[in-house]
Amino acid sequence: MKKIHIVGLGLLGGSFALALKKAKPELIFTGYDANPKNLSDAITLGLVDEAREKADLDTDVIVLATPADTLPGLLENTLNEINDNTLVVDFGSTKSKLCEAVAAHPKRAQYLAGHPIAGTEYSGPKAAKADLLDRKVFIICEMEKTDIHLKGKAYEVLEALNMKLRFMDPEEHDAQLAFVSHLSHISSFMLGKTVLDKMEDDKNVFDMAGSGFASTVRLAKSSPAMWAPIMLENKKNILEGLSMYIANLSKFRDKIIADDFEGLFHEMEKINKIRDILDLS
Amino acid sequence: MKKIHIVGLGLLGGSFALALKKAKPELIFTGYDANPKNLSDAITLGLVDEAREKADLDTDVIVLATPADTLPGLLENTLNEINDNTLVVDFGSTKSKLCEAVAAHPKRAQYLAGHPIAGTEYSGPKAAKADLLDRKVFIICEMEKTDIHLKGKAYEVLEALNMKLRFMDPEEHDAQLAFVSHLSHISSFMLGKTVLDKMEDDKNVFDMAGSGFASTVRLAKSSPAMWAPIMLENKKNILEGLSMYIANLSKFRDKIIADDFEGLFHEMEKINKIRDILDLS
Numbered sequence: 054m055k056k057i058h059i060v061g062l063g064l065l066g067g068s069f070a071l072a073l074k075k076a077k078p079e080l081i082f083t084g085y086d087a088n089p090k091n092l093s094d095a096i097t098l099g100l101v102d103e104a105r106e107k108a109d110l111d112t113d114v115i116v117l118a119t120p121a122d123t124l125p126g127l128l129e130n131t132l133n134e135i136n137d138n139t140l141v142v143d144f145g146s147t148k149s150k151l152c153e154a155v156a157a158h159p160k161r162a163q164y165l166a167g168h169p170i171a172g173t174e175y176s177g178p179k180a181a182k183a184d185l186l187d188r189k190v191f192i193i194c195e196m197e198k199t200d201i202h203l204k205g206k207a208y209e210v211l212e213a214l215n216m217k218l219r220f221m222d223p224e225e226h227d228a229q230l231a232f233v234s235h236l237s238h239i240s241s242f243m244l245g246k247t248v249l250d251k252m253e254d255d256k257n258v259f260d261m262a263g264s265g266f267a268s269t270v271r272l273a274k275s276s277p278a279m280w281a282p283i284m285l286e287n288k289k290n291i292l293e294g295l296s297m298y299i300a301n302l303s304k305f306r307d308k309i310i311a312d313d314f315e316g317l318f319h320e321m322e323k324i325n326k327i328r329d330i331l332d333l334s
Numbered sequence: 335m336k337k338i339h340i341v342g343l344g345l346l347g348g349s350f351a352l353a354l355k356k357a358k359p360e361l362i363f364t365g366y367d368a369n370p371k372n373l374s375d376a377i378t379l380g381l382v383d384e385a386r387e388k389a390d391l392d393t394d395v396i397v398l399a400t401p402a403d404t405l406p407g408l409l410e411n412t413l414n415e416i417n418d419n420t421l422v423v424d425f426g427s428t429k430s431k432l433c434e435a436v437a438a439h440p441k442r443a444q445y446l447a448g449h450p451i452a453g454t455e456y457s458g459p460k461a462a463k464a465d466l467l468d469r470k471v472f473i474i475c476e477m478e479k480t481d482i483h484l485k486g487k488a489y490e491v492l493e494a495l496n497m498k499l500r501f502m503d504p505e506e507h508d509a510q511l512a513f514v515s516h517l518s519h520i521s522s523f524m525l526g527k528t529v530l531d532k533m534e535d536d537k538n539v540f541d542m543a544g545s546g547f548a549s550t551v552r553l554a555k556s557s558p559a560m561w562a563p564i565m566l567e568n569k570k571n572i573l574e575g576l577s578m579y580i581a582n583l584s585k586f587r588d589k590i591i592a593d594d595f596e597g598l599f600h601e602m603e604k605i606n607k608i609r610d611i612l613d614l615s
Contacts, residue, residue: 122595170544190542219541226542232532233543237550240525243582244518245608246601250578251513259611260500261471261507262514263451267612268549269518274609277602284590284598295587297531299580301524306576309565314403317565320527321558327526328555330540331548 054206058108059084059116060127062095063276064172065144066118067181069214070100075183076213083108086178087119094178110136114206117143122282125154132160140203142167146230146279147286148194148223162200165207166223168192168230169216176276191216194223231290238272238280239295245273335487339389340365340397341408343376344557345453346425347399348462350495351381356464357494364389367459368400375459391417395487398424403563406435413441421484423448427511427560428567429475429504443481446488447504449473449511450497457557472497475504512571519553519561520576526554 057073059066062084070082084101086092092104108115108131115135117127124145131141132155142165145151152166171189173180191211196204211218221229248270251258284291308316338354340347343365351363365382367373373385389396389412396416398408405426412422413436423446426432433447452470454461472492477485492499502510529551532539565572589597 170542172544172546174546189544192542225536225538228536229539229542232529232539233547236528237525237547239583239586240521241550242602242605243579243586244521245605246582247517247575247579248513249605249608250582251575255506255509258510258513261451261473261510262612263453263470265453265455265553266514266518268552269522270608270612271549272546273605274612275602275606277599277606280602281595281599285593285595288590288593292587292590294528294532295583295590298524298528299583299587301527301531302520302576302580302583305520305524306573306580309569309573309576312566312569314562314566318558318562321523321556321561324523324526324530324554325556325558327530327551330530331543331551331555 054080054113054209056081056083056109056112057114057116057210058082058112059101059118060086060131061117061119061144062086062091062100062178062181063118064176064180064185065169066116067095067098067100067178068171068183068185069116069118069144069169071181071183072186072214073210083112091178098178098181100178100181107134108139110139112139114210115139115141117141117145120279120282121145121147121151121286124151128155128164129158132158132164135160135163137163138203139163140165140199140206142207144169146234146283148192148226150286152195152223161198163203165196165199165204166194167207168194168226174271174274176279186214186216188215188217190219192219192221192226194221194226196220227287228290231287231294235283235287235291236294236298238275239284239291240298241270241272242275242280245270335361335394335490337362337364337390337393338395338397338491339363339393340382340399341367341412342398342400342425343367343372343381343459344399345457345461345466346450347397348376348379348381348459349452349464349466350397350399350425350450352462352464353467353495354491364393372459379459379462381459381462388415389420391420393420395491396420396422398422398426401560401563402426402428402432402567405432409436409445410439413439413445416441416444418444419484420444421446421480421487423488425450427515427564429473429507431567433476433504442479444484446477446480446485447475448488449475449507455552455555457560467495467497469496469498471500473500473502473507475502475507477501508568509571512568512575516564516568516572517575517579519556520565520572521579522551522553523556526551
């Protein structure tokens with residue numbers, strides 16, 4: 054292995070580059086970002102050695118780390134242009150539509166559908182950190198559809214980054230992520246909106262915000278360019294989760310209206326069992 | 335000053351004791367917790383020197399750090415029993431009803447209505463930490479109603495803990511806290527419930543939870559004994575915030591249903607300004 058090309062030099066693509074450079078300093082990194090500022094920042098920060106839109110034909114692994122709505126077209130074009138020895142991996146947060154889009158592509162075996170479970174509320178090349186992916190989970194979907202030889206290249210890279218591989222089908226991935234990631238972002242964005250709305254009649258409303266608020270609202274700092282597409286790419290699952298969430302909030306509100314102390318207490322007590330579940334995972 | 339008495343030896347009362355012991359090792363600490371296990375843990379951990387239900391008559395400051403629903407009765411009884419040189423301070427998360435409850439009490443001037451903006455999702459004496467209150471905000475309500483001499487004792491203690499004093503009226507306090515604390519807890523509890531509900535048909539739903547989910551759901555580990563009372567003590571403000579939150583979530587859902595990419599994008603982009611507000615505070 055000697056050459057890696059990364060499309061999308063933001064938080065994930067950049068962190069991947071930093072970590073892999075450290076683990077395998079002999080590799081050559083090329084890359085591209087459609088945003089000229091991001092591309093020049095990425096070069097300045099040394100995330101990639103050379104900027105170019107198309108990967109060289111002797112590239113071993115091409116990583117696509119762009120927003121979810123750009124991936125189907127980008128993946129198809131990339132597959133059309135590569136040699137037989139190149140593997141394409143994507144880092145997208147939704148997998149069903151993407152896997153469907155290339156299901157019949159003649160070079161489907163040169164694609165590995167991936168998703169690193171890692172991130173922060175920040176975005177862009179400057180947010181990249183060499184340890185972001187370290188010991189995190191990397192989900193692989195439809196692994197049986199990828200050529201076994203090319204898959205070896207991905208495993209070599211992911212192992213060098215200390216990532217833990219998990220295998221699941223795209224539908225299961227999207228259903229689970231809707232609940233444990235996408236819904237968290239919506240709850241956080243809407244909490245932020247609610248307090249911003251309140252600020253219109255009470256400009257000091259943020260003064261007393263403590264660590265609890267900071268924690269629940271942190272994801273409201275996330276990039277719209279990344280998250281707006283996810284809302285539509287994973288629409289069905291997100292709507293299921295969001296409707297359940299709204300219904301739960303409404304029932305909780307009813308209990309407050311009814312001064313139902315016992316109901317509120319027992320509801321919260323039952324939810325506390327999340328302590329054990331989260332401490333295990 | 336020589337003697338402090340603390341009622342409620344949990345996260346807040348215990349952390350207060352640990353910090354003040356460190357800052358003023360000459361003080362004698364007595365205390366009580368209605369839960370016998372908590373009381374014996376507090377003694378074992380050295381949070382207080384001696385357990386007793388009633389404060390000695392030469393106590394300088396009595397701190398009430400029990401759940402919000404117990405405070406009105408406890409505060410009234412405590413005021414009834416103290417000498418002229420004792421100050422009573424509470425640490426409750428809601429202030430309007432409590433201040434109202436003792437507004438006409440003959441010893442009103444011996445009470446200081448307080449609220450330290452500090453906490454974690456854990457509770458009980460073992461969760462206490464000496465640095466929990468360090469450099470945090472301590473809100474004081476109706477400060478003009480407290481005797482100036484006795485107030486000096488509170489300032490001496492709070493200064494020793496490096497706490498930053500803020501003054502506001504009880505109604506303003508409760509309105510703001512509903513939005514930047516109480517609503518965060520509801521959003522987090524209901525997010526936890528939604529994913530637990532989903533676990534009934536997908537037992538692996540938590541497997542892919544990352545740091546974003548952990549952050550938004552952290553407060554769902556909080557104590558029902560503390561939080562169920564707050565829901566009713568601050569009912570009016572919480573219902574206002576919760577209704578706004580549900581309406582915002584519903585409008586966001588409508589945008590997803592309508593495939594309104596632009597609407598979703600611009601909504602999230604506007605909310606991103608919370609970055610600047612939170613980084614300032």
